Amino acid sequence: MRVALALIAAVGIAAGGCGEERGQATRTVPEPVGPVPTTDPRAVAVASVSLLEYVLRAERSRVPRAGLIAFEATNDGTVRHGLAVDAPAGRVSTRALRPGERATFSMRLPPGRYKWYCPVADHEQRGMVGRLRVAE
Ligand SMILES: [Cu+2]
Missing domain, CATH: 1.20.5 (Single alpha-helices involved in coiled-coils or other helix-helix interfaces)
Known part of the structure; x- marks a missing residue:
């Protein structure tokens, strides 16, 4: 016992x-990368972008349909980055993401060309900028 x-x-x-x-x-x-965020299931198209020093790398810079577009941003770089889109109703952006972190947001976009860029510090001037085309 x-x-x-x-x-x-x-x-x-x-x-x-x-x-x-x-x-x-x-x-x-x-540093934890956090949970993988869920993309809005109502979105008609998804625009994914990889954030790096100092470039926005997107598989495609054109989404085939206008409407609710889901944006998926992944910080694949080594410093903080974010994704901002200049939409007709104003700028929509993620917060500054830590390396490895991901974020999504969605918004309605009519057909057109929109600027997307990194809103952190001078990253846009350093090359983290591009155009996204939304087709009819
Ligand atoms: Cu950046």
């Missing part, structure tokens, strides 16, 4: 030690 109690006590101590180790490991992990 005495042996069993000693074992239980040892397990308890070991478990406690484990928890502390886990806590330390969490602190040494690089």
